[in-house]
């Protein structure tokens with residue numbers, strides 16, 4: 001069943017998406033998605049609503065999350081699928097991981113004020129659906145709507161990435177902890193959009209080696225943030241490291257996202273899809 005229209009990565013208003021979990025479920029169904037997961041950043045608060053909406057639509061569903069991790073001084077995202085969203089080890093871990101976001105946001109706003117952009121903290125807050133989860137995306141929306149930049153990519157390029165005036169380094173969860181929270185709840189840990197980290201080959205080898213040692217089992221091969229060449233490269237990484245392959249659009253918003261739910265190419269036919277090992281975790 002490699003050729004399944006699975007979409008196992010997207011965001012709702014519970015993190016930095018613009019649609020509710022229910023609206024996402026309807027959009028996924030309308031776009032022909034056959035297996036769906038909601039993977040909000042550092043938060044499982046939308047899983048219950050998403051599961052209920054998916055069930056009412058006859059859309060098979062997996063619980064999901066995208067955990068922010070610090071590895072080799074860079075931020076790496078680990079997607080968890082099919083875990084018990086009520087497991088207290090997961091909730092406590094995510095709560096700790098979210099903890100520093102408020103302070104970080106205030107520091108980002110102070111730095112932006114120094115380059116002449118006033119009121120960014122209050123501005124970003126207007127776009128936040130979950131007060132525990134203020135993210136760079138909310139700052140980006142504020143800077144676009146207030147006319148400072150013409151789109152969110154422009155904001156990240158000019159203000160919100162390393163070395164730019166609104167970037168505040170942050171220490172997220174440890175790789176081993178994130179993988180453990182997912183596995184303790186019976187789920188599978190997956191390296192999200194591996195081409196986006198800017199690692200050297202040595203750092204990347206270390207990431208996949210340590211990820212496997214901690215019990216990680218999957219890698220996103222097809223994602224909205226990979227080019228065709230990057231999909232081919234990470235299909236090869238899946239083969240070399242013996243990892244299952246995942247597929248997810250990383251959809252955030254109809255206005256901002258390049259890949260809509262359910263719109264990605266198929267996984268290469270020889271790869272083991274993540275949903276094979278997760279079949280007993282799927283909610284029908």
Ligand code: AMP
Pocket residue numbers: 016041068134135136137152153156157252
């Ligand atoms: P944060 O967790 O607050 O650091 O925000 C990270 C989020 O910012 C990611 O999940 C993306 O949604 C968004 N993001 C990161 N880099 C970019 C980029 N270059 N262009 C648009 N959005 C980005």
Ligand code: MN
Pocket residue numbers: 011016041137252
């Ligand atoms: Mn995001």
Ligand code: MN
Pocket residue numbers: 066077192193
């Ligand atoms: Mn991500």
Ligand code: MN
Pocket residue numbers: 009010011066250
């Ligand atoms: Mn994502």
